[in-house]
Amino acid sequence: MEIEDKIRTQIEAILVNDARNYSEIKKMAEDDEPLDASLPTEERNLYHRIINSYRNAVSEVNKLLEESIGSLSGFYRIVESIKEKEDFQEICSQIVDCILQDFGADYCSLLFPESGSTLCLEGIREERKFLRIHSKTSLLGSREFEQQLTRMAETSGDCLNIEDIYKESSFNAVDFPGVVRSVLCLPMFLHGAATGFLVLSHSLPSYFHENHIRVLKILGSFIAHLRLLHQGGGVAPLMTPQARSGEEVDEEADAYSVVLMEFDTQDNYGRRIPLPRETVREIRVRLQRALETRESILFYGERDLLVLMPRVTSEHLPARIRGLREIFRSWQFESREDRANVRMNLGYSVCEGEEDLSRTLEVASLVMHPDSDDEPQVPQES
Numbered sequence: 001m002e003i004e005d006k007i008r009t010q011i012e013a014i015l016v017n018d019a020r021n022y023s024e025i026k027k028m029a030e031d032d033e034p035l036d037a038s039l040p041t042e043e044r045n046l047y048h049r050i051i052n053s054y055r056n057a058v059s060e061v062n063k064l065l066e067e068s069i070g071s072l073s074g075f076y077r078i079v080e081s082i083k084e085k086e087d088f089q090e091i092c093s094q095i096v097d098c099i100l101q102d103f104g105a106d107y108c109s110l111l112f113p114e115s116g117s118t119l120c121l122e123g124i125r126e127e128r129k130f131l132r133i134h135s136k137t138s139l140l141g142s143r144e145f146e147q148q149l150t151r152m153a154e155t156s157g158d159c160l161n162i163e164d165i166y167k168e169s170s171f172n173a174v175d176f177p178g179v180v181r182s183v184l185c186l187p188m189f190l191h192g193a194a195t196g197f198l199v200l201s202h203s204l205p206s207y208f209h210e211n212h213i214r215v216l217k218i219l220g221s222f223i224a225h226l227r228l229l230h231q232g233g234g235v236a237p238l239m240t241p242q243a244r245s246g247e248e249v250d251e252e253a254d255a256y257s258v259v260l261m262e263f264d265t266q267d268n269y270g271r272r273i274p275l276p277r278e279t280v281r282e283i284r285v286r287l288q289r290a291l292e293t294r295e296s297i298l299f300y301g302e303r304d305l306l307v308l309m310p311r312v313t314s315e316h317l318p319a320r321i322r323g324l325r326e327i328f329r330s331w332q333f334e335s336r337e338d339r340a341n342v343r344m345n346l347g348y349s350v351c352e353g354e355e356d357l358s359r360t361l362e363v364a365s366l367v368m369h370p371d372s373d374d375e376p377q378v379p380q381e382s
Contacts (some may be wrong), residue, residue, distance in 0.1 A: 011051065074102025089325070092121045104207070105125070106126070106203050126363070128359070135343045144174050145171065149199065152170065159216065161183075163206040181204055181205050184199065198223065258349050261305045262345050264342070286327060287305070294309075
C-alpha cells in the first residue's frame with residue numbers, strides 16, 4: 001500500500017540519520033577512524049523490531065478494516081435482497097442465505113418459538129448450501145440444544161458468544177455434528193420479551209468476534225421489527241408459480257433446483273406424527289397441477305415429496321417455493337377442519353454447473369432428517 005511505503009520510508013530515514021549522527025560523533029572523538037554510515041548492530045536490531053511491529057499493526061488494522069467492510073457489504077446485500085419481498089418466510093430465508101455467504105458461518109438459523117405457530121429456518125453450508133423451513137422447536141435436529149442455547153441467551157439478555165461449545169458443561173449431553181464448534185445466539189426482543197433467536201455456528205473455535213456481533217445486533221433489531229410487521233408469517237396474497245415462471249425462469253440456466261417436503265399432523269394427545277401417505281398423495285396431486293411441463297414431484301421415501309425444477313436458479317427459487325406454500329395453504333384451509341393441524345416442513349437447494357445432483361439429494365436427506373441413520377433414499381414414482 002502507498003501509505004505503508006511512505007511510513008516505512010520515514011522510519012528508515014529517521015533511523016539512518018540517527019546512525020549517521022552516531023558515526024559522526026564517534027569520528028569527532030576518534031579522528032583516525034573513517035566514517036561508518038552503516039547501521040550499528042544495536043540500531044539495526046531496533047530498526048527490525050520497529051518495522052516488524054509496524055507491519056504487524058498495519059496488517060491487523062487492514063484485517064479488521066476488511067472484515068468491517070465485508071460485514072457492512074453483507075448487511076447491505078441482505079437489505080437489497082429483501083426490500084421488495086412481502087412474505088416473511090421468504091424474507092427470513094434470504095437473510096439466512098446471505099449470512100451463510102457473507103459472514104462465513106457454517107450454519108445459520110432463525111427461530112421464532114411461538115406457541116402453536118413455531119417457525120424455524122435453518123441453513124447449512126458444507127460441500128454445498130441447503131436451507132430448511134420447518135415448524136419444529138429444534139436446532140440441528142436437537143431439541144435439547146435449542147432449549148439450552150435459547151434459555152442461556154434469553155437469561156443473558158444479550159448476544160451469547162460461545163467460543164468452544166465442547167468446553168461448555170451445559171451441552172455435555174448434546175451430540176453435535178461436525179459443523180458446530182463456536183456458536184453465537186442473539187435473542188431478538190420486542191416489548192421486553194424475546195420474539196426470536198438468530199443462531200450462527202462455525203466448525204472452528206473462537207471464530208466469531210466483536211465486528212460480527214455489532215453487525216448482527218443491528219440485523220437482529222431489523223428482523224424483530226419485520227416480525228412485528230409480518231406477525232403471522234405472511235401478508236398479501238401471492239401469485240402461483242404459473243403466473244410468475246414465464247417471466248422469471250432463465251431458459252438457458254444450467255441449474256437444477258430441488259425442494260424436499262415432509263408433512264406432519266397432531267394426534268389426540270397433542271403429539272406431532274407423520275401425515276398418512278394417502279393424505280400426502282392428495283397434497284402431491286394438488287401441487288402437481290402448479291408445476292411447469294419440465295418439472296416433476298415424486299415420493300421420496302414413504303411420506304416425503306421431492307420436487308425437481310430444471311433450469312430454476314437460486315435467484316428464482318424462493319418465489320417458486322412461495323407459490324408451493326400458498327397452494328398448500330389453500331389445500332389446508334379448505335372446508336375440512338382436521339387439516340388445520342397439518343404442517344409442511346421443507347428444505348431446498350440448487351445444483352448448478354457440474355455439481356453432483358446425487359450429493360445434493362444426500363445433503364437434503366441429512367438436513368431434513370438429522371436423527372435418521374438410514375442411507376440416502378431413492379426417489380419413487382407413485
